[in-house]
Amino acid sequence: MPTIHERIREEVLRKERALWTAITSADPPPQIKKLSNPEVVLLFPKMPILTLEDEEQFDECLKAPFHRFDGFQLDDVRTIIIDLMAASITYKVYAVRGDQEYRATGSTTWSQAADGEWRIVTHHETLL
Template sequence: MPSMHDRIREDILNKERALWTALTSADPAPAVQKLCNPEANMIFPQMEVLTLEDPSQLKAALKPPFHRFDGYQLDDVRTIVIDLMAGTVTYKVRAVRGKNEYRATGCTTWSQASDGEWRIVCHQETLL
């Protein structure tokens, strides 16, 4: 039987993949918003810090074709359990759209909400 920390690592890694699936979709804002804690910060390259204080700000910033890729790959993934209700995922991401490539490091901190769902507290990407 996997340890509690192993289950947390698996859960937040699955949520990170769900985040990247949303970010690379045609219209990411609704799915990303569902993954976020109401006080989440989203830090993308060459953009102001996004919050959910004004949902229209997130929707405008993530409007299509934001991060519209044909596919992505996470490498050098590390999941860090902070405690039983929080964890962080760090990684390198490589995404492609046609001949264009996006390479960055990423980090997302997740917390478990009262409903048991993991939610984003802070997500950051740094271009390589």
């Protein structure tokens, strides 16, 4: 049976993949909002800092073709357990759309909400 830390690592990685599936989808804002803590802060390259305080800006900045890729891959994934209800995951991301490539490092901090679901607290990407 996996330890509690192993289960947290698996769940946070599953949620991070769900985040990237949302980010690369045709309509990212609703899916990203669903994954987010109400006080989420998102830091994407060459964009303003995004929060849910300004939903109009949030929706406008994340609408397609924002990060619209055909596929993505997470490498060098590391998950740090902060406590039983918080974790941070770091990785390198490689994504493609046709002949366009996107390479960056990423980091997301997740916290477990009262309903037991893991939610994004902060997300950050840095271009390589």
